[in-house]
Amino acid sequence: MNDPDLRRALEKIVSPRILVVGDLMLDHYSWGEVDRISPEAPIPVMRVLREDQRLGGAGNVVMNLSTLGAEVLVCGVTGKDETGNTIRKLLAENGVDYSGVIVAENYRSCLKHRMIAGQTHLLRMDIDPDPETPSPQKQLIDYLEKTIPSCDAVIVSDYGKGLLSSATLKAIAACGKKNKIPVVGDPRSTTNYKIYQNFTLIKPNRKEAEAAVGFKLKDQKDVLKAAEILQSEVKLKYLVISLDQDGLLLFSGPQDYHFMAAETQEVFDVVGAGDAVSSLLTFMLAGKAEIEQAAYWAQLAASMEIQHVGVVSFSKNELLQRFDIGETSAKIMTPEQLCRSLPLEQPVVFTNGFFDEISAGHLKFLHQLKTLKGFNVVAINSDQSIIMQKGRPPLLNERERALLLSAIEAVDRVVIFNEQDASSLIRSIRPQTVVKGEHFRKKKLPEKDAIIETGAKLEYFPEY
DSSP, rough: OHHHHHHHHTTTTTEEEEEEOEEEEEEEEEEEEEEOOSSSSEEEHHHHHEEEEEEEEEHHHHHHHHHOOOOOEEEEEEEEEEHHHHHHHHHHHEEEEEEEEEETTOOOOOOEEEETTTTTEEEEEEEOTTTTOOOOOOHHHHHHHHHHOOOEEEEEEESSSSSOHHHHHHHHHHHHTTTOOOHHHEEOOOOGGGGGTTEEEEOOOOOHHHHHHTTOOHHHHHHHEEEEEEEHTTTTTTEEEEEEOOOOEEEEETTTTEOOOOOOOOSSSSTHHHHHHHHHHHHHHTTTOOOHHHHHHHHHHHHHHSSSOOOOOOOOHHHHHHHHHHOOOTTTTTTHHHHHHHHHSSOEEEEEOOOOOHHHHHHHHHHHGGOOOOOEEEEOOOHHHHHHHHHSSSSSSSSHHHHHHSSSTTOEEEEEESSSHHHHHHHHHSSSSEEEEEGGTTSTTTTHHHHEEEEEEOEEEEEO
């Protein structure tokens, strides 16, 4: 398989219709600071400064597929509670068809509430559905049998919260097989993978595969042995085992398998890598790609995911850009990636410029960002933007400039923008502080209106 074939395999896929079935969750974050111990008990008192809510569980797969450009439908259950209302609201805001989400009486919606002081996780509070409360299986199956025939693929994101009974999983597999629609399963932790029989593909991670086969996957020999056991047990067409920083295994049979190494040297956080793999596999199969092509793009998405702290979704263009350019510093992001991955626990500090003739003065200027104790974002004009304003290309191209700036310890992220000034970026990022050089103090800033609109504080640094 040559490179043009791989690129075309992803490039040609436009808006496949994909159904996500699974356990919907709400990830609630409370960010704050601790400066005292409670007089009531020897525990820290956290003063909450900011809160954030995101889709979690199967909702993370929904976000991955939506960002890739798929038409996403989702099937699941929420309760008649505040958490359920928020989950449905977030689905609606992201343009997802949630007509398959059943609002059930006496059902407790799934919530993961994390309390974080600075960068320290103090506590995670989980609220799960009561295992004694039956989920509306007949309604689910009726919706699935009506909807699956009109889809290009189905992905089952099973967190074992009681939603997906054996009967429901069997109905999904049968409907997919009857209509020749690929069904991908991201399985729960279980020793009984027979519940996923007749799925096109399942994708356990290393830990889930170990739990299923009863031994550790220490090397490739162990991984292959586990794959053979699982495929034989479940009678699957394909099995993919996600191995985080070690890439993945695509297994079709004892003589037909491929280990695909992660395409990264930097590993920051493996959270979200498994969802990235299952999402890309489903997207590619929905677009009629070959399984080897699907596995390639899945491991590339996982390689990009583990370069970021927290869960990040990637667009098709971002994946294609990584394919074309190869691995660069994890600090370099597109504007879209940056907006989706800004930390909530730190104030954002922003500065921008051409940086087309980088000097020691530039480096000293940027080194001062450390004094503001925030998350430092440096935006640089693209080559095209510089040519429009200066009439000639920069000495160093945009990737070279971005790489040089990303090597500076004080710089947390570098972003390249095409506009003449950074106003649009400031409105998107909404930094707490915007930094300019001292010589701008008496000049009219092109970004002045954006700075005022966002309420950012303007700081001037000495220049060298």
